[in-house]
Amino acid sequence: MARDPKLSLIPLGGLGEIGKNMMVVRYGENLLIIDSGxxxxEExxxxxxxxIPDITYxxxxxxxxRGIVLTHGHEDHIGALPYVLRQLNVPVYGTKLTLGLLQGKLREQNLINDVVLNMVKVRETISIGPFKVEFIRVSHSxxxxxxxxxxxxIGTVVHTGDFKIDQTPVDGEITDFYRFAQLGEKGVLVLLSDSTNVERPGYTESERRVGFAFDETFRTVTGRIIVASFASNVHRLQQVISNAYKYGRKVAVVGRSMVNVVNVASELGYLHIPEGTLIELDEAKTLAPEQVAILTTGSQGEPMSALTRMASSDHRQVEILPGDTIVISATPIPGNEKLVSRIIDQLxxxxxxxxxxxxxxxHASGHPSQEELKLMINLIRPKFFVPVHGEYRMLIKHAELARDMGIPSDRIFVAENGQVLDFTRKSGRVAxxxxxxxxxxxxxxxxDVGNIVLRDRKQLxxxxxxxxxxxINRENGLVVAGPDIVSRGFVYxxxxxxxxxxxxxxxxxxLDKCFERNITEWAAIKSHVRDALVKFLYERTRRRPMILPIIMEV
Amino acid sequence: MARDPKLSLIPLGGLGEIGKNMMVVRYGENLLIIDSGxxxxEExxxxxxxxIPDITYxxxxxxxxRGIVLTHGHEDHIGALPYVLRQLNVPVYGTKLTLGLLQGKLREQNLINDVVLNMVKVRETISIGPFKVEFIRVSHSxxxxxxxxxxxxIGTVVHTGDFKIDQTPVDGEITDFYRFAQLGEKGVLVLLSDSTNVERPGYTESERRVGFAFDETFRTVTGRIIVASFASNVHRLQQVISNAYKYGRKVAVVGRSMVNVVNVASELGYLHIPEGTLIELDEAKTLAPEQVAILTTGSQGEPMSALTRMASSDHRQVEILPGDTIVISATPIPGNEKLVSRIIDQLxxxxxxxxxxxxxxxHASGHPSQEELKLMINLIRPKFFVPVHGEYRMLIKHAELARDMGIPSDRIFVAENGQVLDFTRKSGRVAxxxxxxxxxxxxxxxxDVGNIVLRDRKQLxxxxxxxxxxxINRENGLVVAGPDIVSRGFVYxxxxxxxxxxxxxxxxxxLDKCFERNITEWAAIKSHVRDALVKFLYERTRRRPMILPIIMEV
Known part of the structure; x- marks a missing residue:
């Protein structure tokens, strides 16, 4: 019997970082890409x-x-596709809503006619090259x-994508425990699992719990209610809309991405909006405050978002008034804490x-806490385990968690982007x-912006x-105009x-000294000028502005 | 009887923000300053x-x-003193350790001989102008x-400073409940109370709990132990040193501020170091890993700190090795989350x-959670309440908490820096x-760096x-050299x-167009050049670099 080709896993993004998720599965001369986020x-x-990921490989x-398969429609999973597809025109596979959101992107970038999108259903198995690819329902945000x-x-690879184990999801679509367990029972070679929330003990709260909090808010608040959330969290939008309807409020949608998701998701049947519930902002202004809810972007304090502009009195259509209740239905992504606090203070x-x-x-997270991660490992019972989607410390923690559950250390790989993991039926190694x-x-x-440009921006x-x-006169080396000094961002x-x-x-x-010493090379003159200024300015101000000498010759 | 002068409270810092705490108490023609932080x-x-605070007033x-009284020795309470004292030479009052830490600062700035420092003791009352000022023990970090x-x-003002209610403080120095209660019983006109942790329900953990965690770590870890903490948290340092001693480790101290605090605090009797426990780093290198603990700065991921440099292999004396255990004994201050995560990943x-x-x-916080804040209000039972030390939303929450406890809304003032609050025996108002x-x-x-300079730095x-x-030739307006273009931070x-x-x-x-149209004003020429480039570059790159035209004349 001929030796099987080997199976390789090659992460191009999402390991040692949060975002730009991209995993490549190689079998022989065939590559399959999972996600392009x-x-x-960074600051x-x-x-x-x-x-976006470097796709040189x-x-x-x-x-x-052979193709790109998508786990879901978040930016950190599909956001790099317009860039990738421009250089790599291969078929894309995803579920209905994922492709619906992607289509909007491709249309904006004039790529919609060049790309083949294949819609898949859960529990469906399709052939892509030598790969039999199966899509399995999970809960997520x-x-x-x-x-x-x-x-x-030579074996089955399971990639969880992003998931949580929500026992009471808003749309009733439960994680497909049976299928995961069945795969586990048959034997899985490698499990790749989401590490984002591995630092959290216990279970992640159900999205439905957020509905209870909304219910309480909509039941008791008398003024306008303005809810800021991630546009893509359709379940969250649904819960806002359902509660607004229940308590007799109309809903106006504000913010480009929010309007876009509401349109796509309702068109495709993922968002159920009772007739007459959605209104334009103009109409909202004619209603009493207790009849109005506004659904908006800006839960992360993003400088250009609708909520940020409302908070700084900079939004053309919505003015925040005393008596308004603003619900920020999200957690600040690490790095955004200060932005969000500032908005809250302004409000x-x-x-x-x-x-x-x-x-x-x-708010409820969309990622699995430790007990859910353990459940996934126990369902799949993989031979090899590779934590994905997380900063390095999270991958380490996830690896420790797997080891504590009995997977031997030498079958767990904490990998980095660009590392090639080779697997046979029985062995795995960093190759x-x-x-x-x-x-x-x-x-x-x-x-086109690399380290030199970033270093300059930093100094500036x-x-x-x-x-x-x-x-300078090129004949005799004498200064004929200047020196002039112009500064920006240094002192007033x-x-x-x-x-x-x-x-x-x-x-x-x-300059005089250069002339006396007969130094005529521009580079040398510039360097003398620079050195003199750096020293002088540091002594006088303890600052180190960028010094840029320019010599003109006539 | 002549009318009493009024009593005013004038916050110059610490309201609507975390840091630069400074409160002015005015009675007639007398000002007393509490803290200068x-x-x-901000990013x-x-x-x-x-x-630092604007002290124009x-x-x-x-x-x-009449003087400056200090609540404790943290930077956000004493850090602006070198600047303030240079312009305002008044006596400073503080407890022993607070003055000890301040002295180091003043010595660095060559101010030590110009400033009168008065050491005070708890329960002591001193006269500063017309003010009888009393210092009351609280727990803090x-x-x-x-x-x-x-x-x-006309009445008594109580300012809590920063505090927590630690029932089991490491040094045994309990918050002076009796004195607070006695003041409350006699009647307090205004309470100013720390709002930093008002968003936290329950009680803040005791510092002693951290000792239990250290004990567990020192008992079980076999390699080197490196603890990063705030230098000023002397109790924390004490617990590290005590546990090191208990489990047979020597302690090396790394980082300028850590060395400084260890020296000052041990000299003044606040830090008890068993003889022979402290060693130099050189000696640490000669010992087995299980005999060594290192106490270092850098718990906030500060770019120049010792731990940051260790993590990036940039520290001259300490190299992180497999087997080392690093304890980051602090919470990231808002805004530092990403820096700290990065260090953890690198380690x-x-x-x-x-x-x-x-x-x-x-780690345990040094600030009071909701139940402690309630206790302080119930001890003091003030007529008027002014939340201090916190972002605006925290002041609001603290005001709500006071209102829920029965202080009428019109006796609670959520103030801003610069607002003057006037009090009589019976009334209070924003004046x-x-x-x-x-x-x-x-x-x-x-x-000397104001909005224009910051805006330029932002664009750069x-x-x-x-x-x-x-x-340009000044005679005929013809270009004799250039145009030359130099860019930095734009594109490679x-x-x-x-x-x-x-x-x-x-x-x-x-330029040609200007020449043709006989435009000779420099400002006009520059503006034409700038407009042409802005438009061109935005079309080609979607970027807006700063454009700086410079015209030389010969």
Whole structure:
């Protein structure tokens, strides 16, 4: 019998980080991609809009890529697709809502006609190259989320996607315990499981609990109710709309992505809106406050979002009034805590009442806590275990949790993006490394902002810039105009004329010295000017602005 | 009988924010200042080192200022003193450790000989102008913390400072319940109380609980133990040192502020170090791992701190090794969450074991939760209540809590920095406003970085800068050199030569057009060049770098 080709798992994103999830499954000369997500920039990625995975490895093996399967419609799972599909035109597979949300994106990017989208159903198994791919229902903070089982000749890989074990999901679509258990019973080679919430003991609260909190709010509040949430959390939107209807309020939807999701999800049947419940903002203004609910974006304090603009009196249509109740139905994503606190403070200052997470059950996570992770491991009982979707410490904790449950340490792989994990029926090992990393998107530029540009932005942001211009006669080396000094972001110029005059004097001295010593190389002159200024300015201000000498020649 | 002068409370810092605490008590022509703290800069205060209160009001009334009383030695209560004392030389009053820590600061700033420091004891009452000032023991995350009672002819003001109600403090120094209760029984006009933790239900854990967690760690861990904590938390340091001693480890102290606090606190008798327990790092290297503990700064992931440098292999003396256990004995201050997570990830990657707050009792807050706040209100039973030390939403919550306990709404004041609250024996009201605000310190510059500079830094940080230089003949207006374009932080220049060439061409066209139309004003020429480039670059890159045209004349 010929030796089987080996099975490899190659994470290109989502390991050691939250976001830009992308996992490649390789069997022989065939690649299957699970998800293509984006990540929001880290604080030090100044000016960057989004971050996407480096897909060099896929482009180098273009002919082997058989398709992309999607677990669900969140940005960190589908957000990089417009970039990936432009370079790699392969069929995409996903459930109805996932593809519905993706279509909007592709339409915006004029890609809709170039891409083949294949709708799949749960419990369906389809063939993609040599892979038999099966989609399995899980609960998550967006409907139509699935785990993916990939059957290959040497074994089955189960990738949970993002999930939680919600025993009472809002749409009644329970995690497919039977199918997971059945796969486990038959034998699974590798389990890849979501590590986002591994630091939390116990169980994640059911989404339905949020409904109870909404019910309480809608039952008791007399003024307007404004609910901010993630647009993609359709179950959450449903609970707002259902409670508004129950207590006789009309709902106005504000914020581009919120309007978009409400349209797509209701069109596709994932959001049930009683007739006459949705109204335009204009109509809302004609109703009494107790008849109005507003559903809006901005739960993360995003600077351009609707709620942020309302809080800073900057929204064209909605003004926050005393008596309004604002429900921030989300937890701040790490890094956004301060933004969110600021919005809450501003809303309180306007006399509104604000309900936010610290106080009440108006949010539930979409990811599994420790007991749910254990249940998943016990259902699947995999031979090998690879924690995915999480910062490094979370992967470590998830690995420890699996080990404590009896999976031997040498069958657990805490991997990094770009590492290649090779599996046979019986063994697994780290087998090498491919290119992987972060591609920064800034405006229209994909990957044109690298470390040098970021380092410059960092320096500019801390102490600004000082530009010295001097025009020199190329014949005799004499200064014919300048030196002029212009600064930005350094000191407030009008109050620092003396400092600037002294700086100019230092530049003149440096130029004189160059002339005396017959130094004529521009680079050398610039470096003398720079050194003189750096020293002078640090002594006088303890700051280190960027110094940029420019020499013109006439 | 002549009418009594009125009593005013004028917050200059700490209201609507966490940090730069400063409260002014005015009685007739006399001002008493409680604390002079600093604040760490908000994210958008690019390049700023620290923020201090605007003391214009104090400088305008210099002759009335009778003194500064300190509640404790944390930076957000004493950190602005070097700046304040330079402009306002008045006597300072504080407990032993508070003054000990302040002395170090003043020595650094060469102010030590100019300032009169008066040491006070708890339960002591001293006269400062017309004020009888009493210092009352409270628990906090630093020893020797006090609340302050100020007795005036029209009534008593109690300011809690920062506190918690620790029933089992490490040093045995219990909050002075008797004195608080006695003041309450006699009648207190106004209570000012710490709002930092008002969002937390229940009680704050005792500092002693942290000791149990340390005991468990020191008893079971076999490798080196490295504990990162706030340097000023002397009780925490004590518990590390005591446990190290108990389990036969020597302690090396790393990080400038940690070394400083250990020295001051042990000299003054607040830190008890068994003989031979402290060692130098060099000696630590000669011992077996299980004999070593290291006490270090960096619990907030501060970029220059010892732990951060260890985590990134950048510390000259300490290298993190597999087998090390690192205890991060602190909670990330809001805004530092990401920095701290990154350190934890880096430490795990080095094979260390990391114990951090999410998992265990290795940190306790220094501020009171709701039940403690209620106890303070019930002890004091004040006529008027003013929540202090907190963001606006916290002040609101604290006001609600006081109202729920029976203090009438019209006797509770949620104030802002700069508002003047006037009190008589029977009434209280918002009576006006004085100058208050944030003064930004950047290097040696105090207040020279304002909104314009920050706005420039913001723009520079997002998309960089593009400088266009052109030299023009002043006689005929013809271009004799340039235009040259230099950019920083915009795009990686080598990969964007074509873009830069096109940009140069646009500048030339704009200059030609100016020449044709006989536009000779520099400002007008610059504005044409800027407009042409802004439009061109936005179309091509969707970025908006700062455009800085410079014209030289020969």
């Amino acid at each position: 984006l990540m929001f920039p 030090e990625m100044l000016g960057i809009d989004i971050v 896929l482009l180098e093996n273009k002919d082997m890529v 967006i409907p139509d989320a699935v785990a993916i089982a990939i059957h290959t000749p 309180f200052k306007k006399g509104a009442h604000v309900i936010y997470e610290t106080f009440s059950g108006i 090498g490394r491919v290119t992987a990393g972060k591609v920064l998107v800034d405006g229209l530029g994909v990957g 942001s801390q102490d600004g810039i000082l530009i010295v211009v001097v025009t 110029v009008r109050e620092s004329e003396a400092l600037m005059d002294d700086a100019k004097y230092r530049v003149k001295c440096a | 600093l604040m760490f800069p 958008e205060m690019l390049g700023i080192d620290i923020v 104090l400088l305008e009334n210099k002759d009335m200022v 630093i020893p020797d913390a006090v609340a302050i009672a100020i007795h005036t002819p 795990f990657k080095k094979g260390a074991h990391v114990i951090y707050e999410t998992f265990s009792g290795i 006006g406003r004085v100058t208050a605000g944030k003064v930004l310190v950047d290097g040696l510059g105090v207040g 940080s997002q998309d960089g800068i593009l400088i266009v230089v052109v030299t 220049v080598r990969e964007s030569e074509a873009l830069m060439d096109d940009a140069k061409y646009r500048v030339k066209c704009a």
